[in-house]
Amino acid sequence: MTAKECLQVLRDIKDCAFATVDENGMPQNRIIDVMHVEEDALYFLTARGKHFYRQLVDGQAVAITGLNDKWQTVRLVGKVEKIAEQKEWIDRIFEENPSMKSVYPGDSRYILDPFCIRDAQIEFFDLGKEPICRESFSIGAELPKQKGFLITDGCIGCGKCKRSCPQSCITEGTPYEIAQEHCLHCGLCFENCPVQAIVRREEQP
Numbered sequence: 335m336t337a338k339e340c341l342q343v344l345r346d347i348k349d350c351a352f353a354t355v356d357e358n359g360m361p362q363n364r365i366i367d368v369m370h371v372e373e374d375a376l377y378f379l380t381a382r383g384k385h386f387y388r389q390l391v392d393g394q395a396v397a398i399t400g401l402n403d404k405w406q407t408v409r410l411v412g413k414v415e416k417i418a419e420q421k422e423w424i425d426r427i428f429e430e431n432p433s434m435k436s437v438y439p440g441d442s443r444y445i446l447d448p449f450c451i452r453d454a455q456i457e458f459f460d461l462g463k464e465p466i467c468r469e470s471f472s473i474g475a476e477l478p479k480q481k482g483f484l485i486t487d488g489c490i491g492c493g494k495c496k497r498s499c500p501q502s503c504i505t506e507g508t509p510y511e512i513a514q515e516h517c518l519h520c521g522l523c524f525e526n527c528p529v530q531a532i533v534r535r536e537e538q539p
Contacts, residue, residue, distance in 0.1 A: 337471035340408045340456045341371040347400035347408075352378070354389035354396055362389060368398070369427045369448075374473045376410065377417075379427060379448045390414050390449060398451075405462035412454025412476065416447055423448040455479055465501045465516040480535040482519045485509045488531035495523035495532060 344350055345368050352366040364386060370377040376398075380387050390396060398410040417423050424443050428434050438446065453474030460467040470478045485495065489509030496504040503516035504523060509531065512523070524532045 335458050335469050335471075337456055337473050338373045340410070340458050340471060341373075341376050341473075343402060343406060343408045343458075344368045344376065344398065344400045344410065345371040347402050350398050350400035352386070352396055352398050354386065355393055356385065356389055357392070362386070366398075367431065368400075369431055374452065376412075376451045376454075377423070377427065377448060379424065379446045381445045382447055383445070387447065391416070396451070405460065407457075407459040407461070409457045409459070410451070410454050412451040412473075414449045414451055417450055420444070420447055457481075465503055465513075466518060468515055468517065468519075480538070482514055482517045482535050483512060483521065483524050483532050484535045484538060485512060485523075486531050486533055488529055490529055490531070492528060494526050494528060498522045498526045 348367050349365050350368055351363055353361060353363045356362050362385070366378055366380065366386070368376060368378055380390070394414055396412065396414050399407065401407045421444060424446055427448060428443060434443070453476045454472065455476050455478065456471040456473065458469045458471070470481070472478045487509055491508065491510065493506065493510070495510055496506065499522065500520065501516050501518055503513040505511050505513070524534075
């Protein structure tokens with residue numbers, strides 16, 4: 335899997351959940367169509383009268399989640415930018431997504447503004463495999479963020495983490511090691527370590 339392939343998964347799903355934060359700091363979620371993707375960018379649109387539009391312009395960020403019929407999830411968190419060439423992009427998107435022509439017939443389509451995401455964190459999560467598969471990517475200026483857990487040199491080799499792991503993705507060693515690509519991030523090993531030798535990866539320097 336690559337970042338480009340993850341974007342294509344979202345495009346193939348098309349109807350994805352888009353999350354923003356409103357003016358009161360409350361989370362808001364709705365289904366929005368992913369209208370177009372390129373190697374390193376995702377495009378969608380919304381009408382200027384919608385609350386969603388104001389939240390995009392004010393917050394300049396969105397979280398997108400899609401799940402396909404193979405139990406593969408792609409989650410994207412990124413910065414949004416409004417595209418300057420509004421009419422050109424609206425016409426292009428309507429040609430690629432002809433069902434939009436009945437929703438916004440004629441020139442009513444120009445109440446819509448196109449948005450693009452070029453800087454984003456992307457996570458791919460495949461629950462259709464055993465063990466599960468997890469990968470992280472980024473596009474643009476964003477760097478992949480470390481998630482999950484790490485077993486440090488404080489490990490005493492008791493094996494309690496390995497025995498408790500629901501995906502059996504911890505191997506014996508000095509210290510024991512977590513196969514990050516198969517980790518659920520459930521935290522069971524973290525909670526069961528008797529010497530607190532397991533830490534959150536994002537908290538490490």
